[in-house]
Every structure is written in structure tokens, then in C-alpha cells.
Amino acid sequence: MKRRTAIRQLVYITGGTLLIPACLNREDKATLSLTNISVTGSQEKLVAELAETIIPQTTTPGAKAIGAPLFIWTMLNDCYAKEDQQRFMGGLVAFDKAYSDGNERSFLESDTTQRIAFLTKLSAEKDKKSDIHYFASNARKLTIQAYTNSKYFLTEVEPYELIPGRFKGCVPVQKNNTKKA
Amino acid sequence: MRTGTEKQYKKSIINYSTMPTESNTFDVIVIGSGMSGGWAAKEFTGKGLKTLVLERGRNVEHLKDYPTTNKYPWEFPHHGQVPLAIQEENPVISRCYAYREDAMHFFVKDTEHPYVQQKPFDWIRGYQVGGKSLMWARQTQRWSQFDFDGPARDGFAVEWPISYQDIAPWYSYVEKFVGISGNKDGLPHLPDGEFLPALDLNCVEDFFKSSVAENYKDRQVIYGRCAHITDPQPIHLEQGRAQCQKRTLCQRGCPFGGYFSSNSSTIPWAQKSGNLTLRANSIVESLIYDDQQQKVTGVRVIDSVTKKVTEYFARVVFVNAGAINTNLILLNSTSRRFPNGLGNDNGLLGKYIAFHIYRGKISATYDGHKDFTMEGRRPTSAYLPRFRNLHKQETNFLRGYAAGFSASRNTRNNSDGYGSALKDNLAASELTSWHVSSHIMGETIPKETNMVSLSKDQKDEWGMPLLNIDVAYDDNDEKMIVDFFEQFTEMFTKAGFTNIKTSDSHQAPGLDIHEMGGVRMGKDPATSLLNKWNQMHNVKNVFITDGACMTSTSTQNPSLTYMAMTARAADYAAAEMKKGVL
Structure with missing residues (x-):
């Protein structure tokens, strides 16, 4: 419980107010106000949970803690063409429905194992032209981008040096260059 | 708004007889504060001459105005990507490799400064103090005699009026100040x-x-020789610049002054002399030619914010507005003596543009x-x-x-x-x-058909004719x-x-950001605009030392050559002023 509170506080600080449960919003209003996309509170929650399913909180921060949901919506709103935004949003709705149709519970009500089972099945499908695939693959891509460019990743896992101060043109490869997860 | 501007503009033409006073008169006016303008400013102020530098863009002060310089990748909302709406509105600048979220504030948007592409031409501009010297790729290779011999040997353009020996000491002069990292390759x-x-x-x-x-x-x-301080010498420390820290975030402006820009080097150096007046937001509408005195007496300036027109006067004018804009200003500087643009008796002004x-x-x-x-x-x-x-x-x-x-x-x-x-x-x-x-x-081989000219019917927000660019x-x-x-x-x-x-x-063409020519140097006033001192054949107190002066292009990144030519021409002009010739 303590840990959950701590995580929630972290997200409040880094990712804004994305974690407020949608049920508190009677009209299913999103916490984000986007200029080019209309999004409901439950859609917002689904994207956040999907991101967290892909990169969960473990002993190290997950997607929500590093602000991936906000990044996904920001990129979708600002850097995607209108028709691609429509595919993403259409795919989101279809994803939610397909999940509920194929499972006893909805995506949001399911546990991580069930969610991953669905995602694994989805990615095994040969025909990836549908909007569901567009949504799932773009959400995944943006989640990974948010994570690998996050402050956590670039300070703890693969440190980014703002001021390297040096260049060496030829150094032996370090055998043990596996980074800390 | 537009009507008001045009009215104001016309009015200023009619009543343009601002009187020269102590406050609006200088020894030298330099138009532009980029790579070459910064050097003109440094040289003239260093020789004790009161110098006015006019920059059409906003002021960008070293360190103070580099808002992204210390940002980490995660601090950019789009991780470096330029939002799509901006890209779609500004297709030309969006094609530039350096137009990214971290440096986009240093580039001109297509929508704000239109021009006419008679053939596709990506005109990449940076309107601010320092110009494109803030975001350049910093490659600094010298020309050799093989390059200066090109036009004469291969029979194109006109013969260069200078040789490698003329420019070599000036390369050395600017290299020492700029700080060039390189090997002696022989x-x-x-x-x-x-x-x-x-x-x-x-x-x-x-x-x-x-x-x-x-x-x-x-x-x-x-x-590749480059303008980075790898071992700071006293002259670099004196400029307040330190060793390059290999950040490779140069396009944001460097907090160490590790690479050369006007902002980190020549402009603050000129300011320290006490002889520099730097006026940002100053669009030069034209150079003022006096028929009686048979020389240029000053420049007419439109304030980019208030649109107020003022005039400034000087004995010598250096035009360093950036190759294409230098052509624009000269073409727009018409008078009874030069109805087709300043110094343009042979009709070649704006022609032989190359890249x-x-x-x-x-x-x-x-x-x-x-x-x-x-x-x-x-x-x-x-x-x-x-x-x-x-x-x-x-x-x-x-x-x-x-x-x-x-x-x-x-x-x-x-x-x-x-x-x-x-x-x-x-x-x-x-x-x-x-x-x-x-x-x-x-x-590329300069050709008469690769040219820029003034639009006859289209004007920009400040009443300046748009430039037609016809280069292929x-x-x-x-x-x-x-x-x-x-x-x-x-x-x-x-x-x-x-x-x-x-x-x-x-x-x-243009996306190389090495546009040159239009006001070429040459031996013969019948076939060129400038003499061997970058001085207009027909208007002796006007010098052009940016890319517009180039007779041919060779292959080397050109900025180092512009800097050397500027220092050389400034030295000549200052000596002529001292002698009383100018």
C-alpha cells in the first residue's frame, strides 16, 4: 500500500494527473485536453494500462512512472497526420471491443497475464493491416520510445552524457557491457 | 495593416532626406551579423572605426539566448521531432537536417518570409544576430590555387581576380582567431x-x-578540418571561449564557445572595443546612392517591429546580408544612375548564382x-x-x-x-x-540562367519586393x-x-546552404561587379564579402573563405579610408 502511494505520487509529479480513476469522472472525461484528438477518460486509462502492460513497474520504474502515457498522447496529437490519428483512435476502440469479446473481462479489468496473452496473440496474426494492429504497434513503439528516452533510462540504464568532454576513435569493446535494467 | 505599411514605405521614399547627424552617422555600416558580417564588425571596430551593424533578425546574445543548450533528450516534449502542423506549413525549412525541436527557433519559417520559386529552391535562412553562424556545420577547408584557376582553365564564368597567395595570409589570420582543428596533411x-x-x-x-x-x-x-577549439590558445580564452567538450549539440549554441560563431566570438569582441553599434530588427531596404557625390552615402532601414523607416550614413558600406539577400538589397537599391540595381551597368547583378x-x-x-x-x-x-x-x-x-x-x-x-x-x-x-x-x-558551374530577380508585383510584410529564385x-x-x-x-x-x-x-538546390554568386568578383567591370578587393567596380565605397561575391564555387565549405575575404577587404577599405580615398 505504501509502495502504491509512492508510485502514485511519482506519477502525479512526472506524468500529470493521468491516474485519476475514470469512475470519478461521471461523464468519462479525460484529464488531458488535446487540441487535435477527442479522447475519453476510459480511453486515456486504457492507453496508460496498455503502456504499463508493455513496460511495467518492477523494481525499476514502468511506463506510467516515466510518463509514457502523456508522451503517447502528445506525439499522437502533435506529430501524427489526421488520418493516422483517426486510425489510432479507431483502433483503440476496436482493440477494447475485441478484447472484451474474446475474454471474460475487459482489458482494464484483466490482470497482466491475460493482457499479455491477448497482445501476444494479436502480434502473431499474419494480417496486420487493421486499425487494431495500427493502434497496438504504435502504442508499443511510442511506449518504448518514451521509456528509452526517459530520464530514468538515460541516467540509470544507458547514461546519456550531455558533456562527454572526450572522443576516442578506437577503444576495445568491453565484453561486459550489459546495462542495469 | 499592409496598406499602412506601404503608405509609410512610399512616404519614406518621397521624404527620404533624413539629415546626417552625429547619432546616425558612422564610419562604416555593415549589413548583416553572420559569418562574414561579424568579421567586418570585428575588423573595423578593431581599427578604431565607428561601426554600425544592421541585423534584420532579433538579437541573440551568447549564452543568454540559447534556451535549449543544456537540455537533456527527455526534456523535449517531442524528443526532437518538429510537430507536423509546423512541418506542413513550412515544407522548405522542414527539409533542413538541423531544423529539429532543439534548434528550430534559429531558423526562418517559410510562411513568415516568402519568396518565389520559379524552380524548386530550398532557401534556408537564420534571421538573428549571428545568422547561420550559430547553426553551421563548422567545416573549414581552405581553397587552393587549383580552385581559383578553375574558371580560367575550364572556360566558364570569368577569371578570378585573386590567387591563393592573395588570400593565404588572411586564411591564417582568421584561422588563428577562430580556432581550427586539423592535421597538416601537406x-x-x-x-x-x-x-x-x-x-x-x-x-x-x-x-x-x-x-x-x-x-x-x-x-x-x-x-575534416573544423572550427572547434581543441586546445584553447590565449586568443580564444580572451574571447571567453573554452575547449570544445564534444557535446555535438552545436546547433543549440555552445555554452563553452567551443565552436566558432559570430555570437561567441566576433560580435562580443567588436562590442568590447566600444566602437560597435549593433541594431537588431533592422531590415535594410536599400543603399542610398548620391548622384552628385557618385557614391553611396548610407542605407535606408525598416524597423522589422515598428516598420518605421530610418536612414543611417557612413563613408563605407559592407554588404554581408547572406548571398541571396545581398543580391536582393542591391537589386532593390535603384537610383537615377543605377536604375537596374546598385553598380549594375552590365546587367549581371543577380546572375551566375551557383551552389x-x-x-x-x-x-x-x-x-x-x-x-x-x-x-x-x-x-x-x-x-x-x-x-x-x-x-x-x-x-x-x-x-x-x-x-x-x-x-x-x-x-x-x-x-x-x-x-x-x-x-x-x-x-x-x-x-x-x-x-x-x-x-x-x-x-557547380555558374551560369547566367541561374539567377535571382525582384518580383514585379509581390511584396513582403515590410514592403520589400519578393525575390524570384530561378536556379537549377x-x-x-x-x-x-x-x-x-x-x-x-x-x-x-x-x-x-x-x-x-x-x-x-x-x-x-539551396538545401546545401552553400548558395553563392550574383555579385561576382572579376578583373573586368564589363563582366563582373566586384574587383579584387571585393569592392564594387562602379561604387567604390561599397564592398560585398559574403557568398554573393563568389566567381566560382569549388567544393570546399565556403564560410572560412568568406571570413578571410572579409578581413582582407576590411583591411584594404580601412587603409583607403585612412588615405582619404574613401
Whole structure:
């Protein structure tokens, strides 16, 4: 419980107010106000949970803690063409429905194992032209981008040096260059 | 708004007889504060001359106005990407490699400063104090006598009025101040300069260098000389500049002053002299020619914010507005004596615009040297000076090309799986094979048909005529690109590189950001606009020392040459002023 509170506080600080449960919003209003996309509170929650399913909180921060949901919506709103935004949003709705149709519970009500089972099945499908695939693959891509460019990743896992101060043109490869997860 | 502006503009033309007073009169006016304007400012103020620098853009002060310089990747809302709406509204500038979220505030948006593309031309501009010297690629190779001999030997354009010997001491002069990192390579076709230590070539660049040397007697791979302080000398410390920290975030403005820009170097230096007046937001509408005195007496300026028109007066005017804008200002400077633009008796002003070919790229994989990699970052790469048609004509096209070359080894993150497995995969990066690539930097032949002219009916927000740009590639350029692909495919193959891929971006002229000419130098006033001192043949107190003065383009990145020419011309002009000739 303590840990959950701590995580929630972290997200409040880094990712804004994305974690407020949608049920508190009677009209299913999103916490984000986007200029080019209309999004409901439950859609917002689904994207956040999907991101967290892909990169969960473990002993190290997950997607929500590093602000991936906000990044996904920001990129979708600002850097995607209108028709691609429509595919993403259409795919989101279809994803939610397909999940509920194929499972006893909805995506949001399911546990991580069930969610991953669905995602694994989805990615095994040969025909990836549908909007569901567009949504799932773009959400995944943006989640990974948010994570690998996050402050956590670039300070703890693969440190980014703002001021390297040096260049060496030829150094032996370090055998043990596996980074800390 | 527009009507008001035009009214104001016309009114100013009618009542343009502002009287010269102490406050609006200077010894020298320099139009533009970029690469060459900054040098003019430094030289004149250093010689005790009261100098006014007019910059059409906003002020950008070193350190203070670099808002992104210390940002980490995660601090950019779009991780570097320019939002789509901005890209769609501004297709030209969005094609520039450096127009990214971290530096977009230093570039001009298409929508704000329109021009007419009679043929596709990507005009890349930076309107601010420092101009494009803030975001340049910092490559600084000298010209050689082979380059100055080009037009005369191969029968195009006109003969250069200067030789390498004329400019060589001025290269040295500016190199010492700027700080150039390089090796003494002893090549007659790419003369050595005053160098600070070079950084390393990496293992594979060194390997390619040996391979090329073994297989070709006439081709060299060298370290690309660049304007980075690798070992600060007292002159650099005196400018407040320190050693380059290999951030390779130069386009944001450097907090160390590690690379050269007007902002970090020449402008603050000029300010320290007490002789500089820097006026930002000042669009030069025209130079004022006095029929009686048979010289230019000053310039007419539109304030870009208030649109108020003022005039400033000086004995000498240096036009360093950036090659294309220098043409615009001169074409717009009409008088009874020069109805077709200042100094333009022969009708050649705005003609013989040329540029560099940057269309061709070749890349490949190298499977050797797998036990080695690089550490840190480096702000330059390897360079291959021109080898085609160097001593004599030997191909089916005129002139030749230089090329950049770099080898790199990236890390690849495995992004398979979900949950902890994915996190582990992302954390365990592995090194890829070495990737090598090279790009062409080709000389184009200046032609009368490649030209800029004033629009007869379209004006900008400030009442300035829009510029028609009519510039295109020709058959010689196409043949050169084919040859670049052939020769580099052969060199790459001999080096054992595999997976060789060539690509022609077909990018429009202009995206090279090496536009030149229109006000060329030459010996004969009948066929050129400027003499060997960058001085207008017909208006002796006007000098043009930016890219507009170039008679031919050669292959080298041109900024170093503009700086050297500016220092040389300023020295001449100051001496003539002292003698009372100007």
C-alpha cells in the first residue's frame, strides 16, 4: 500500500494527473485536453494500462512512472497526420471491443497475464493491416520510445552524457557491457 | 495593416532626406551579423572605426539566448521531432537536417518570409544576430590555387581576380582567431592552415584511409578540418571561449564557445572595443546612392517591429546580408544612375548564382574491426579532397567533388517481448557492425540562367519586393553525381565494405546552404561587379564579402573563405579610408 502511494505520487509529479480513476469522472472525461484528438477518460486509462502492460513497474520504474502515457498522447496529437490519428483512435476502440469479446473481462479489468496473452496473440496474426494492429504497434513503439528516452533510462540504464568532454576513435569493446535494467 | 505599411514605405521614399547627424552617422555600416558580417564588425571596430551593424533578425546574445543548450533528450516534449502542423506549413525549412525541436527557433519559417520559386529552391535562412553562424556545420577547408584557376582553365564564368597567395595570409589570420582543428596533411590542393590539434579518426576511418592510399595515388582521406577549439590558445580564452567538450549539440549554441560563431566570438569582441553599434530588427531596404557625390552615402532601414523607416550614413558600406539577400538589397537599391540595381551597368547583378551538389550519398557495412568501438562524441568526420580533373580535364564533366566520410558503430536495443523481459532486452544493448557512409560535395558551374530577380508585383510584410529564385541543376551536375557513385562504389568495394547502397536525394538546390554568386568578383567591370578587393567596380565605397561575391564555387565549405575575404577587404577599405580615398 505504501509502495502504491509512492508510485502514485511519482506519477502525479512526472506524468500529470493521468491516474485519476475514470469512475470519478461521471461523464468519462479525460484529464488531458488535446487540441487535435477527442479522447475519453476510459480511453486515456486504457492507453496508460496498455503502456504499463508493455513496460511495467518492477523494481525499476514502468511506463506510467516515466510518463509514457502523456508522451503517447502528445506525439499522437502533435506529430501524427489526421488520418493516422483517426486510425489510432479507431483502433483503440476496436482493440477494447475485441478484447472484451474474446475474454471474460475487459482489458482494464484483466490482470497482466491475460493482457499479455491477448497482445501476444494479436502480434502473431499474419494480417496486420487493421486499425487494431495500427493502434497496438504504435502504442508499443511510442511506449518504448518514451521509456528509452526517459530520464530514468538515460541516467540509470544507458547514461546519456550531455558533456562527454572526450572522443576516442578506437577503444576495445568491453565484453561486459550489459546495462542495469 | 499592409496598406499602412506601404503608405509609410512610399512616404519614406518621397521624404527620404533624413539629415546626417552625429547619432546616425558612422564610419562604416555593415549589413548583416553572420559569418562574414561579424568579421567586418570585428575588423573595423578593431581599427578604431565607428561601426554600425544592421541585423534584420532579433538579437541573440551568447549564452543568454540559447534556451535549449543544456537540455537533456527527455526534456523535449517531442524528443526532437518538429510537430507536423509546423512541418506542413513550412515544407522548405522542414527539409533542413538541423531544423529539429532543439534548434528550430534559429531558423526562418517559410510562411513568415516568402519568396518565389520559379524552380524548386530550398532557401534556408537564420534571421538573428549571428545568422547561420550559430547553426553551421563548422567545416573549414581552405581553397587552393587549383580552385581559383578553375574558371580560367575550364572556360566558364570569368577569371578570378585573386590567387591563393592573395588570400593565404588572411586564411591564417582568421584561422588563428577562430580556432581550427586539423592535421597538416601537406596537400597542394587543400593547403594546410594554422591548426589546433586534430581529434582522432576512428578505427574504420583509419582503415579506409589506408585502403584508399594503397589503391589510389591521387586520393586522400583526411581528418575534416573544423572550427572547434581543441586546445584553447590565449586568443580564444580572451574571447571567453573554452575547449570544445564534444557535446555535438552545436546547433543549440555552445555554452563553452567551443565552436566558432559570430555570437561567441566576433560580435562580443567588436562590442568590447566600444566602437560597435549593433541594431537588431533592422531590415535594410536599400543603399542610398548620391548622384552628385557618385557614391553611396548610407542605407535606408525598416524597423522589422515598428516598420518605421530610418536612414543611417557612413563613408563605407559592407554588404554581408547572406548571398541571396545581398543580391536582393542591391537589386532593390535603384537610383537615377543605377536604375537596374546598385553598380549594375552590365546587367549581371543577380546572375551566375551557383551552389554545391549535396544530393549523392553512399553507405555500406564493414564487418571487420568488431573488437573495437568509439568513446565520446566528435564534431567532425573524415574528408576526401577533390581528386577529379585536378591537374587536367579527364572526365566527361567539368570540375569535381569532395566528399565527407564517416564510420560509426551504433548500439542496437532488442525490443522484443513484454514486461520484465522487454525491460531486460532494452537494457542489454549490443553493438552493430560498423556502418560507413559518404556524401558528395560537388562544384557547380555558374551560369547566367541561374539567377535571382525582384518580383514585379509581390511584396513582403515590410514592403520589400519578393525575390524570384530561378536556379537549377544541369547536365554537368548529373554526370558528376553518377561519377561519385561509381568511384565511391569502387573505393568501398576495394576496402571490403559490403551491402553498398547509393541514394540520390534529388533535393532542390539551396538545401546545401552553400548558395553563392550574383555579385561576382572579376578583373573586368564589363563582366563582373566586384574587383579584387571585393569592392564594387562602379561604387567604390561599397564592398560585398559574403557568398554573393563568389566567381566560382569549388567544393570546399565556403564560410572560412568568406571570413578571410572579409578581413582582407576590411583591411584594404580601412587603409583607403585612412588615405582619404574613401
